[in-house]
Each structure stands twice: as C-alpha cells, then as structure tokens.
Amino acid sequence: MTTEQSYLTVTALTKYIARKFSADPHLTKLLVRGELSNITFHSSGHIYCTLKDQGAQIRAVMFARQAQHVQFRLEEGMQVLIEGSVQVFERMGQYQLYIERIEPDGIGSLYLKFEQLKQDLAKEGLFEERWKMPLPPYPKKIAIVTAKTGAAIRDMYTTIRRRYPLVELTLYEALVQGEKAAPSIVRAIERANEGEYDVLIVGRGGGSIEDLWAFNEEQVARAIFESRIPVISAVGHETDTTIADFVADLRAPTPTAAAELAVPSQLELQERVKQQQWSLTQLLRHQLERAKKRYEYAVQSPVFQRVERLYEPQIERHLHAERALQQTMRNALTEKERQLWNVTHALSSQTPKHKLIEARHLHTSVAERLQRAIATQQEQKQEQLLHQIRLLQTLNPLSILERGFSVTYEEENVVTTIEQLTIDHEVKIQLKDGVAKAVVTDVQKEEL
Template identity: 50%
Template sequence: MSASSYLTVKALTKYIKRKFDADPHLRDVYVKGELSNVKIHSSGHIYFTLKDDASRIQATMFRTQATKLSFKPEEGMMVYIRGDVNVYETSGSYQLYAQTMEPDGIGGLFVAFNQLKESLQKEGLFNPNFKQPIPQFPKTVGVLTATTGAAIRDICTTINRRYPQAEIQIYPTLVQGTGAAANIAKNIKLANVHAQCDVLIVGRGGGSIEDLWAFNEEIVARAIFESRIPIISAVGHETDTTIADFVADLRAPTPTAAAELAVPNQQELFQRILASQTSLHQIMTAQLRFERNRLTKYKQSYPLATPERLYRPFTERLAQTEMQLQQAVQVYMMKRRSELDKLAANIKLYSPAQTIRLHQQKRTQLQNQLTSVMHHHLAQEKARLVANIRTLAALNPLTMMEKGFSVTYHNESIVKQASQLTTGDTVQIRYQDGLVSATVTNIELQQKGE
C-alpha cells in the first residue's frame, strides 16, 4: 500500500468529528453525574470530569454559559447537565460541552445562597461586633424600595402614625429582576454620600426566592456592610430570609415591622413622660414631707432649744485666744524695739563719714605697700640688666678683636675653614680698626688629629 493511501492523524480526527457533528443523538443531550476535578480557569471557563459508578467523561463549560450559573460548581456535587458531545481535535478525545447545569436534589438558587452565606460568614460580615446601633430618635429615615409596591405604603404609614416628627427620605429602587442588585447597592452608597439619613430601611414585600434574589447578591451584602448609616433589612415576610438580613445591623420580619423598629411610638413616649412626671411628683412630695419632719424634729431638739449652750465653749475659747494673741503681740513689739536700737547703733558706727575715713586709711596703706613692691622690683630688674650687659660685652666680636683676633671674608661670606679658599682668592680681613684686602698665595691644611 502506497504512503499516499495512509491518513494523517488530523484527517482522521476531523472525520471522527464530522461523525459526531452529524449524529443528532449527540446534540442537546441531558446527562446526570458527579462533578470531579473541577477547575475554574481565570478566563472564566470551567473544566471538569462528569462521572458515575461505571464511567467518566471530560467536560467543559465556556465562560458565556458559566456566567449564567447561580451557584459555584464544587467537587463531589451531583448535577444535571444539558449540552453537546463532540471531539476536541487537539487531543483527539471526545468531551461534553455543557450549556446548562443544575444541582441534583435542590435548586441552584438555594445552593448559591448557602455558598455565599458560608463565604461571607467566614469573612466576618455577619459578626455582631460590626453591627451599628439603631438611633433611638431619628430625625430622617431613608427608605430604599420600589415606589409602587405595598412596602413603601406600609412603611410611610407606620412612620407617620408612630413618629410624625421624623422626615422620610425615599430612594426609588429596583427590588426585582435584572439590575436590581446593582441598583440597591448604588442607592445605599448614594444615601451614605448624601449623609442626610440617621437610619435606612432596605427591603420589599414578599415573593418567591427568585423575586427576592436581588437581596441575596454579594454586591448588596457588601454595600450594606460598608454603610456608615445603620441599616434595617425588611425583605419579604417573616419566614423569608436573605443574605441582606444576616449583614444588616437589624433584621425586621416585614416592612411594617422595620418602620416600627426605626422610630419610637410617640404615644408610648407621651405615656412614659406622663408616668415619669407622676412618679417624680410623688417622689418629690414624699421627700419634702420627710425633710419637713426632720426640720420640725431638729427645732424641737434640746440643743436648738437652748442654742447658747452650744456656742458657750467656743466663746470662752475665743476670749482665751484673744488674750494669748495680745501677749504675743507685746512680746513681739519688745523684741522688735530691741532690734531697732541695735540697728541705730550700727548706723551710727557705720556712718558715711566713718566709712570714708576707713577707706582713705586703707588706700594710704595700699599705696605704701605698692611703692615698696615697685622699688624692690626695680632693683631686681636693674641688677639683671647689669649682668646681661656684662655678658654681651664679653661676647662682643669687637672686644675679641681688641685682643688681636680678626675675621676673614670671601665673597662677602665669613671664612670659617681654610678648605673654603683656593690659591689666588681675594679675601678681606676685618680688624678692630679697619678692613684689609689680601690675595691667598699658599694654603696649608692641617690633618685631623694633628
């Protein structure tokens, strides 16, 4: 058989793929199985294996279909899949391309609800430590709901009936359908930017889980958690529970109940004020009666009946203290008079004239001492000068020349050794009384040691 008769792997794979494409039983198939080796790629595609007790098949769900899932596929989950079976040419293997996926036994929305609830709970979004207190007397109540439903009517009616002093700020909001979650989160952030409300009521009336699903979206949960304004969640009826209920600062079973939790009842406040006034009046009356009885009792007591006996000891002590004070003043005055006499004597002793006389005597004494010291110092310096003059006279070259010594110059330099001259040099010889020029005719050098 010639080489041209052999198929390439690519050609064979394409042929098999065309067979798969032509088979109507491999299109729009419904398969039930267990998810295994689930990998959610960063591109958004989902790669997994679908298996049962006997077999397994590789499967892929592309991003376009994966973004429509209401839950996150996980390892071991039983699912129902609708899709097509075809050949992946690169590996030459067949696989299932999933179009839709639903969990087995329970709805996909319920799975998504539990998955998001578990994830946010791990992050701490349900932690009671992050819950903000609801203000007791709000000035402005913000309401985020649809303007056409019964919820807005029930909330406004309840607030106006219970606490008409509060202003109601309505943020018209989509609470159902496409874009509802994003609109709820946007209005929560907008209310925080306006910063006019003291508390926010976020919710809607009852409905199916699909109708309430916007309040189970992660974007709404995070907007509620990040709100600086306390939020009351009021979604559906008392039996309905959403993710928003777990994250909110306070959960109300119904919109009407949310309005009751947001504002106080002014009638109850009036009753409490009246009760407090009555109680305060009774307490003050009883206290006045008690104090009046005490005053009457004190007035009738023995000490107050004869008050002079109370202060008599103090009067006697005061008189005694006055006598002691007078004696102390007399002693002090005598002492001060003695000190003044001594001071007068000292002033007389150290009068200005006496002080001048003493300083003049001291000045004369210091002048005499200074004159004596100067004479002694001049005598010492004169003796030192005479000694120095004698020393200089002894070292004077002219004095040496008087004894017959002379100084020889050559080229204006003193000749200290005969080796500095050569025969024929002209030298100048300095004597005491003049200068002589001479020519060197003979030089005899003396050997060392001779």
C-alpha cells in the first residue's frame, strides 16, 4: 500500500525534471535550425519568440546581454540558426530554449543587417537623386575624413597634389575600423561641416566586410546625408559597396578615384587652355580676314570715290533742321510775349495804387450812403418823438387841471371813491397852480 510520504510535490517533481535537463549534455549546448514567430521585444532588452518547423514548436528567450550583440533585425518568418540550451522554467512548469547566439540561415548576419538598413533608408528617400549635390568644377578647399595613417590618405594626397596643386587640403582624422569607428567618423564629418569647404571625401582602404562595417552604420549614413558639403564616398576597392556609397552625393570605387573625381587635372586644364587659345587665334584670324575683305570692298565703293556724298545729305538735313528750329523759336517768342502782355495787364489791375483808388471810391460811396441813412433815420426819430410828446400831453393828468378839475389825495393815495374818506381826516387837493389841505366833515354817497 502506498504511503502519503511516497507522493512528490509539484515543486519537487519540477526540480527533478530540471536537474535531468541540466545533466543531459545534449540539452546544455545544442544547435537548432527553425523559423521565428511571435517575436516580442521587451523594454528590458530581452527577446521572446517561438522557434518552429513543420512538426513542432518551442518557446525561446534571449536575454538582453546576448541580444545586444545581434547584428541584424529579427523578423517574423525568418529562418535562423540558434546556439543555446534547453532548460525548465520551473514556475510555469515549461521547458524552453535559451538562446546564446543566433545567425540567419543561409546568409551572414552582417549581410542581412546591410540589406535591412539599405531597405529602411531607401524607404525614407535618403538615396534619391534629388538630394544629390553637384561637385564644384574648381574646388578651393577639400576636407578628408579618414585614418591619419594608411595607404588611403597617402594615395589621395598624392593624387590631388599631382592633379590640382592649387587646392587646400585638410584632414579630419577618424577611426575607420572597430566598434568606435562609426561615432568617430560622425564627429569628423560634423567638424568638417563647421568649416568652409567645397568638397568632403569620406572613406578608407579596402578590407573585409567586417573591416568596412563602420561605413554601413546608420549614424554614418545620416551624417553623410545631412552634410551641407557635397560628399564623395571612397570606401574599399571597386567591388566593395557600403551604405555610405548609396547616400553620398558621389560614389568613387577607390580613395584614389575619389581624389581624381574631386579635382580637375592640371594637365587636362592646360591642354584645354591651349585648345581654347588655338580656337581663339583661329577665330581672330578669320575675323581679321573678313574685316580686311570688307575694308577692301568699302574702299572700292563709289561712295568713297566721292566722299562729299556721305555728308551732303547730312548738311541738307542740318540746314532744314536749323530753319525749323528758328521758326519754332520765333513762334515760341511771340507766344511768350502775348502771355507776358496778358499777365502784365492782369497784374496792373492788382497793383496797390489801383486797389487804393478803388478803396477810396468805395469809401466815398459808403460814406455818402451812410450820411443819407443817418439823415433819414434822424427825421424818422424826430417825427416819432413829436408824436410821443403829443400823446403824453394828451394823457398827462395835469392837463385836466387846466380845465378846472382837481385831484384829491389821502396819505399819498388818489381818492377815487368816498369809501376811501374818513370823517375828520385831512386830505390834500391838487389844483392847477398848487395844493390845498382840507378836513372831511361830511360824506354823502350818491345813488347810481
């Protein structure tokens, strides 16, 4: 009968299986070929995927420490060769493949990385012809980005000095091989762009694809593309092709060829100058011969046989023009005299003396009208005054006194009714020639 102690825990079973996997030499270091799928790039740098073929599949993981050395981009459906080990992931109870190294199946990783980057940059348009800058025909200053030592710089210096010694050369030293080569080349290109150069040559001598790999790096390609100086790519031998060749303004098969493309040949220029001198000499000789023939023909012309024929028409035109000018001047003078008379006549009526005479006449006329108006006004006012005097005399109370009437006052008030009188009160009586005082003794009211 089985006891309780005979049962294994899940953890114990899983650890037992894991030890079995670890003890098997065929699982601790193995080579596997398969197809990638379900690729996941974790933010930590780890890569998770599935490796499969027609009959089976296995989960796989590549940690960031190993993933940073992968030279190409992992893609869905890619056939790969993997070196690694199979171990048990105890927490999930699953076995999986731990990838130590991965290579594309059938082609090298560097070549695959080269093709992938080439496709990416081509999609962005970095290789398009519209971005290519032309090289100046006669450069004054050339910058070179390459190693300080080596055959490449010697060949370029020798070739340029031989072909076109007028140009000024400046070397911007850079590493051209190894892990630090790409950043070094980028810095050198950027420093060169801070100066005033007509052409920039970037390159190195030949070598393997690993030796030339710095010129396949994306950062180098973008530095060349962003250069404001026209760039000649001069990497390796004629059969070597790099990303720098595609993005540069001009690709040279070798550093020596780049030097030849950058500058003209002084021998060719001298030959061209000689050819132009000969052409100019022939042209001048031909023109002189034509001019000589025209001169001889002109000398034999009837016009030169009687020279006065040349200037007689001119004399006639001169005389005609002179007469026309004199008539025009006389007409103009007459018109100006007429205008002057009109202006003088107009101004004479505007002189101060004339204005003073007019003002005096106006003053006299106004004074006479004013005197007549004053006399008329005085007569009207006198008539109105006499009328008012007669009216006042008619309305004057004293005039009534002349006819025997009188006016009675009581305390300065005119008495018009007996109701104003009081017995034994004193009243004043206004007569024609004076005032009398009386005392009221009796009042009798008449019935109307």
